[in-house]
Amino acid sequence: xxNFITYYxxxxxLGSVVSSLLPFVWVMTYALVAIYLxxxxxxxxxxxxxxxxxxxxxxxxxxxxxxxKLMQKEDTIPAAAxxxxxxxxxxxxxxxxxxxxxxxxxxxxxxxxxxNLGIFYIIAVSAIVVLGILMxxxxxxxxxxxxxxxxxxAQLVSYEIPSSLAVLAVVMVVGSFNLNDVxxxxxxxxxxxxxxxxxxxxxxxxxxxxxxxxxxxxxxxFDIPEAESELVAGYHTxxxxxxxxxxxxxxxxxxxxxxxxxxxxxxxGWNSPFGTFxxxxxxxxxxxxxxGMALVFxxxxxxxxxxxxxxxxxxxxxxxxxxxxxxxxIFAVGLWMVLRG
Amino acid sequence: xxxxxxxxxxxxxxxxxxxxxGVLRIELVxxxxxxxxxxxxxxxxxxxxxxxxEAMNYQQVVPxxxxxxxxxxxxxxxxxxxxxxxxxxxxxxxxxEYIRVIMTELQxxxxxxxxxxxxxxxxxxxTPFLYCFRDREMIxxxxxxxxxxxxxxxxxxxxxxxxxxxxxxxxxxKAFIKHFRPTIKELNDLLSYNEIFVRRTANVGVLPAExxxxxxxxxxxLRGSGVKWDLRKDDPYSVYHKFDWDIAVGTGEMGTLGDCWxxxxxKVWEMEQSLRIIxxxxxxxxxxxxxxxxPKRVRPxxxxxxxxxxxxxxxxxxxxxxDGSQNPFRVKARAPSFVNLSLxxxxxxxxxxxxxxxxxxxxxxxxxxxxR
Numbered sequence: 001x002x003n004f005i006t007y008y009x010x011x012x013x014l015g016s017v018v019s020s021l022l023p024f025v026w027v028m029t030y031a032l033v034a035i036y037l038x039x040x041x042x043x044x045x046x047x048x049x050x051x052x053x054x055x056x057x058x059x060x061x062x063x064x065x066x067x068x069k070l071m072q073k074e075d076t077i078p079a080a081a082x083x084x085x086x087x088x089x090x091x092x093x094x095x096x097x098x099x100x101x102x103x104x105x106x107x108x109x110x111x112x113x114x115x116n117l118g119i120f121y122i123i124a125v126s127a128i129v130v131l132g133i134l135m136x137x138x139x140x141x142x143x144x145x146x147x148x149x150x151x152x153x154a155q156l157v158s159y160e161i162p163s164s165l166a167v168l169a170v171v172m173v174v175g176s177f178n179l180n181d182v183x184x185x186x187x188x189x190x191x192x193x194x195x196x197x198x199x200x201x202x203x204x205x206x207x208x209x210x211x212x213x214x215x216x217x218x219x220x221x222f223d224i225p226e227a228e229s230e231l232v233a234g235y236h237t238x239x240x241x242x243x244x245x246x247x248x249x250x251x252x253x254x255x256x257x258x259x260x261x262x263x264x265x266x267x268x269g270w271n272s273p274f275g276t277f278x279x280x281x282x283x284x285x286x287x288x289x290x291x292g293m294a295l296v297f298x299x300x301x302x303x304x305x306x307x308x309x310x311x312x313x314x315x316x317x318x319x320x321x322x323x324x325x326x327x328x329x330i331f332a333v334g335l336w337m338v339l340r341g
Numbered sequence: 342x343x344x345x346x347x348x349x350x351x352x353x354x355x356x357x358x359x360x361x362x363g364v365l366r367i368e369l370v371x372x373x374x375x376x377x378x379x380x381x382x383x384x385x386x387x388x389x390x391x392x393x394x395e396a397m398n399y400q401q402v403v404p405x406x407x408x409x410x411x412x413x414x415x416x417x418x419x420x421x422x423x424x425x426x427x428x429x430x431x432x433x434x435x436x437x438e439y440i441r442v443i444m445t446e447l448q449x450x451x452x453x454x455x456x457x458x459x460x461x462x463x464x465x466x467x468t469p470f471l472y473c474f475r476d477r478e479m480i481x482x483x484x485x486x487x488x489x490x491x492x493x494x495x496x497x498x499x500x501x502x503x504x505x506x507x508x509x510x511x512x513x514x515k516a517f518i519k520h521f522r523p524t525i526k527e528l529n530d531l532l533s534y535n536e537i538f539v540r541r542t543a544n545v546g547v548l549p550a551e552x553x554x555x556x557x558x559x560x561x562x563l564r565g566s567g568v569k570w571d572l573r574k575d576d577p578y579s580v581y582h583k584f585d586w587d588i589a590v591g592t593g594e595m596g597t598l599g600d601c602w603x604x605x606x607x608k609v610w611e612m613e614q615s616l617r618i619i620x621x622x623x624x625x626x627x628x629x630x631x632x633x634x635x636p637k638r639v640r641p642x643x644x645x646x647x648x649x650x651x652x653x654x655x656x657x658x659x660x661x662x663x664d665g666s667q668n669p670f671r672v673k674a675r676a677p678s679f680v681n682l683s684l685x686x687x688x689x690x691x692x693x694x695x696x697x698x699x700x701x702x703x704x705x706x707x708x709x710x711x712x713r
Contacts, residue, residue, distance in 0.1 A: 042467070042468075045468055046467070046468050046471035046472070047471060047472065047475050048471060143350060143352050143353075144352075147374065147694070220465060221465065221537055223465070231694075232358060232359060304467060304468050305466075305468060305531075306465075306466065306535070306537055307461065307464040307465040307466035307532070307535060307537045307538045307541060308464060308465025308466075308537070308541075308695075309537060309540075309541075310540075310541055310693060310695045310696065311374060311693060311695060312693065313537075313540055313541075
C-alpha cells in the first residue's frame with residue numbers, strides 16, 4: 001500500500017504522510033458507525049428505541065451531533081493538574097491505538113506496512129496505551145482518576161500475557177509473525193479458519209485471546225478502570241470536550257484493532273468464507289471489516305449483558321485461569337505439531 | 342529493597358457520586374483500594390418534614406409523607422393514616438383496607454424494582470435496570486389511572502382514599518401479575534444467578550443477625566440476615582392477617598448468611614410474595630364507599646400514638662402527639678433507611694472500594710427517607 005502510494009505521489013515524505021493518514025479516515029468513519037451501533041445495540045437489548053430523531057431516519061446523525069457537541073465544549077484543565085502531562089495523555093493513548101493500524105492487513109494488497117513482525121508490533125504499540133492512561137490518571141490530580149489509572153496499569157499488564165501467549169500459539173502453527181502470512185495460511189473455505197479446528201486447540205486459543213482482548217480494551221465485563229458506578233469515570237474523570245473525545249475515540253479504535261487481529265488470527269482475515277467466491281484484494285477489505293465488525297458487535301453484546309468484575313477477581317482470572325490455560329495450550333499445540341510432523 | 346512509605350488516603354465519596362443513590366456523602370479512609378473506615382454524612386436532603394408537620398392540620402401532612410421515601414410513597418401514607426386513624430379512633434370500611442393493601446404491595450414491588458435495577462447497575466449490569474423500569478412503569482400506570490399521580494400520590498387520606506379504583510383496574514392488575522411472574526424468572530436468569538454477579542455480592546458486606554438486631558435494622562436488610570421479622574405478620578395491621586403468604590428471608594445459599602446477595606435476593610422473593618397478596622386481595626375487594634368514613638374535621642383528643650408499618654425498606658414508625666388542636670403537636674418519623682444506614686460502617690470495613698458500592702446498594706437507602 002505504502003509502495004503504491006509513494007509510487008504515484010513520487011515524493012517519499014508526501015507518500016508517507018498520505019499513507020499514514022488513510023487509516024485515520026477509516027478510524028473516524030468506523031468510530032461514528034460504532035458509536036451509532038453501540039447506541040442502537042444497547043437500546044434494542046434494553047427494550048428501548050435509542051436515538052430516533054437526529055437526522056430523521058432512526059437517529060442516524062446522533063454520533064455526528066455528539067461529536068459536534070464535544071468539539072464545542074469548553075476545554076477545562078483542573079488548576080492542580082500537571083498541565084503538560086494532562087494535555088499529552090489523551091494524545092498518547094490515541095497514538096497507541098492508532099499505530100496498531102499500520103500492521104493490520106485489510107487485504108493482501110492493502111496493509112500499511114507489511115512488516116515481518118506484524119503481530120508483535122501490534123502487541124508492542126498497544127502497550128503504549130497503558131502509559132497514556134497512567135499519565136492521565138496521575139496528571140489529573142484526582143483520587144478517583146488515580147485509582148482508575150492504577151487499576152488500568154495492573155489490568156493491561158496482566159492481560160497482555162495471556163493474549164500474547166494466545167497469539168504465540170497461532171504463530172507456532174503458521175511459522176510467521178507476518179499477519180498476511182497468517183491470513184494466507186487460512187485460505188480456502190471457512191472450515192480452514194483456525195477457529196474451526198483446522199488445527200486442534202486453536203478454538204481455546206481464540207477464547208483466551210478474545211477474553212484477554214476485552215480486558216485490554218477496557219470493555220465490560222472488564223471495564224473496571226472506568227467503572228462509572230465506582231470510580232465516577234476512572235482515569236478520564238477530569239477530562240472534558242475534545243480531550244475526552246480522544247479517549248473515547250481511542251477506545252473505539254482499540255476495539256476494532258483487537259477485533260481485526262482476532263479475525264486475522266482465527267477467522268481467516270481477508271479470506272472469503274466461500275473459497276474463491278467474492279475473494280480478491282478489494283473483497284478482502286470487505287471481509288476483514290465485516291468480520292471485525294461482527295466481533296465488535298460481540299463485544300457490545302457482552303458489555304450490555306454482563307456485570308462487572310471486581311479488581312481482585314480480574315487479576316485472579318488473568319493469572320490463575322487464562323495464563324495457565326494459555327501455557328497449556330501452547331504446550332498442546334507444540335506437542336501436536338511435533339507428533340504430526 | 343528499602344521499605345516504601347505508604348499512607349492511608351481519605352476519599353470523599355459523594356454527595357455527587359453515581360452510586361450513592363442520592364446525595365449521600367461517605368468519607369472513606371482507604372488503604373490502596375481497601376476500605377479502612379467509612380463514615381456516612383447525611384443531611385443534604387433535609388426538608389424539615391417534622392417541623393412542617395407541626396404547622397399544618399392532619400390531612401395536609403399526607404403529601405409531605407409522600408416526599409419522605411419518594412420511591413414508596415403509598416407505604417409512607419399508609420403508615421401515617423394508620424396512626425391518625427388510631428388517634429381519632431375511627432374504623433375505615435373494609436374496601437378501603439383492601440385497596441390500601443393492594444396499593445401498598447404494588448408500591449413495594451415498584452420500589453424493589455428500582456432497588457434491584459439500580460443494584461444491578463452498581464455492579465455494572467446496565468440492562469436489568471431498564472427491564473426493571475419497564476415493569477415499574479406498568480405499576481405507575483396503574484397508580485396514574487387511580488389517582489392521577491405517578492410518584493407522589495396523596496392517595497390515602499385519614500379515614501379513606503382520595504379516589505376509588507377506576508373501572509378496569511382489577512383486570513389491569515391481573516394482566517400485570519400475569520406479565521410480571523415470568524419477568525422475575527428472566528431477571529433471575531439475567532442477574533440474580535449470574536456467575537459474575539454472585540461473585541461480586543456473595544460473602545461481601547456480611548451482616549450477622551445479632552449485629553442487625555442490635556442496630557435495629559429492619560426490612561430486607563434485617564431479613565437478609567435470616568431474621569424472620571416482618572411487621573405484616575409479627576404485628577399485623579390493616580387486613581394483612583387475611584392473606585396467605587410467607588416472609589422471605591436470606592438463606593446464605595451463595596455465601597455467608599447476611600451477605601449482599603442475600604439482601605438482594607430477599608427483595609426478589611418479596612416481590613413474589615407481594616404478588617401472592619395482591620392476587621388474593623384483588624379478587625375479594627368488598628363493595629363500599631371509600632370516602633364514607635373520612636371525617637369532616639380532624640381534631641383528635643389530646644394524646645399520643647406510635648404506629649409502625651412495613652414499607653419496602655423496613656419498619657416505618659410514626660409517633661404523633663396531639664394537643665387537641667387541628668394541627669399535630671409533634672410528628673416524629675422513625676425512618677427505616679436512616680436506621681439501616683447506620684449499619685454501613687459496621688459492614689464495610691475491610692472490603693474493597695468496589696465492594697463498598699455493592700454494600701451501599703444492598704442496604705437500599707433512599708436519601709429522602711434518611712434526611713426527611
